[in-house]
Amino acid sequence: xxxxxxxxxxxxxxxxxxxxxxxxxxxxxxxxxxxxxxxxxxxxxxxxxxxxxxxxxxxxxxxxxxxxxxxxxxxxxxxxxxxxxxxxxxxxxxxxxxxxxxxxxxxxxxxxxxxxxxxxxxxxxxxxxxxxxxxxxxxxxxxxxxxxxxxxxxxxxxxxxxxxxxxxxxxxxxxxxxxxxxxxxxxxxxxxxxxxxxxxxxxxxxxxxxxxxxxxxx
Ligand code: SAM
Numbered sequence: 001x002x003x004x005x006x007x008x009x010x011x012x013x014x015x016x017x018x019x020x021x022x023x024x025x026x027x028x029x030x031x032x033x034x035x036x037x038x039x040x041x042x043x044x045x046x047x048x049x050x051x052x053x054x055x056x057x058x059x060x061x062x063x064x065x066x067x068x069x070x071x072x073x074x075x076x077x078x079x080x081x082x083x084x085x086x087x088x089x090x091x092x093x094x095x096x097x098x099x100x101x102x103x104x105x106x107x108x109x110x111x112x113x114x115x116x117x118x119x120x121x122x123x124x125x126x127x128x129x130x131x132x133x134x135x136x137x138x139x140x141x142x143x144x145x146x147x148x149x150x151x152x153x154x155x156x157x158x159x160x161x162x163x164x165x166x167x168x169x170x171x172x173x174x175x176x177x178x179x180x181x182x183x184x185x186x187x188x189x190x191x192x193x194x195x196x197x198x199x200x201x202x203x204x205x206x207x208x209x210x211x212x213x214x215x216x217x218x
Contacts, residue, residue, distance in 0.1 A: 010206040014043045024073060027101035031068030034097045040067055041163070042206045046074035049135060049161070053078025056159045058132035062125070063087040064118045064146050065138030069098030075135060076107035085111045086125060088118040088138070118142070122149045130155035137163040140179035143186035151195055151217060158217040162186055166202050166211035190215055
């Protein structure tokens with residue numbers, strides 16, 4: 001069985017269970033048309049994030065890595081009407097595409113897009129209310145720093161999700177590229193930080209073999 005089977009099963013599950021609406025389908029299409037890389041979460045993963053936000057009763061969400069606003073749209077849809085979300089994106093074109101997609105998805109008024117390198121924009125969030133959920137999905141070499149920021153901007157009970165931690169098994173290579181080094185260092189921190197209770201899960205699907213780590217701040 002190859003990844004073709006995983007993609008077929010993902011399509012089946014998306015059609016039978018997930019039901020992304022037209023705005024979410026169009027968000028992925030328009031991002032591709034604008035030349036953005038197709039590295040957004042799958043619909044099933046996006047809806048998982050939305051349900052996680054609801055399970056956590058999240059009123060404030062932070063995302064690092066917006067791309068075209070696909071995961072952002074799902075997460076924002078997990079917020080109450082008076083909730084809010086901040087999402088950090090380095091590339092202005094990505095932020096522009098995301099803005100249109102978020103407005104069309106009906107959640108634009110809930111989302112503040114901070115354009116710039118996240119390590120430059122995250123300090124501007126200090127001193128505001130803590131976030132209830134943080135989704136980390138940007139440049140993987142900075143994952144340990146993003147995880148530290150997520151903890152700094154959290155409260156006990158905050159949920160932290162770190163994406164793409166398996167990388168087709170590449171995470172096993174201690175001499176891997178900078179993305180693997182950053183992921184390994186972040187996973188080590190996830191498993192040893194005194195304020196985190198963590199797990200990590202492998203996934204297969206439309207995006208191949210990967211996984212995510214999930215923690216709750218204690
Ligand atoms: N979360 C998105 C989704 O699932 O729809 C996908 C995000 S994509 C994997 C990673 C994004 O992080 C890209 O849009 C990239 O431009 C952005 N990025 C890369 N380096 C960054 C940095 N230093 N600060 C903020 N964003 C960055």
